[in-house]
Amino acid sequence: QKEVEQDPGPLSVPEGAIVSLNCTYSNSAFQYFMWYRQYSRKGPELLMYTYSSGNKEDGRFTAQVDKSSKYISLFIRDSQPSDSATYLCAMSGSWGKFQFGAGTQVVVTP
């Protein structure tokens, strides 16, 4: 079983809808949680970074971490066609190594 599980999609939504993404994990020592957006043939771009549990909002993006359930989420409000990309979750403990989900492909249709 992988340490981090992420549904590969594709997840198709109409423009303006809310995109809901999530990852589950098994290692309770993870403390740092990240979401990345990756366009085709490009490097991942850091969208959200959260330490421990709780919510964090930045513009149209909201990240949630529920450590008791070992579950993290990313919500994208008012989705745009430019949000079409692959979204990766990542997490780590204090030891400096990161575990990544396989990525969810999101398609926002006009």
Add this chain to the structure above:
Amino acid sequence: DGGITQSPKYLFRKEGQNVTLSCEQNLNHDAMYWYRQDPGQGLRLIYYSQIVNDFQKGDIAEGYSVSREKKESFPLTVTSAQKNPTAFYLCASRRTTLNTGELFFGEGSRLTVL
């Protein structure tokens, strides 16, 4: 502007040849990483380095080598011993003081073995 620069963006190699991928960062980050990305798979760690002149193997280090002679630079050599080297390679870095967890990536290098 601060960032991570990978070169070349695209590289073609004949079987049996070693190739070196460059990674330079001007973010004053202590730790640097190399990942491999294949379609449908998550990022897999090849090597990482927390400080100059020290590095550790990741999950798939066989057939790869690295050096960390300068804080800014962490080149990756893909040797002829790597059986399936065609992939997208990503370099990343992070600041380790204050235990900051944010990991930043370069734009990647696409290696194709002919």
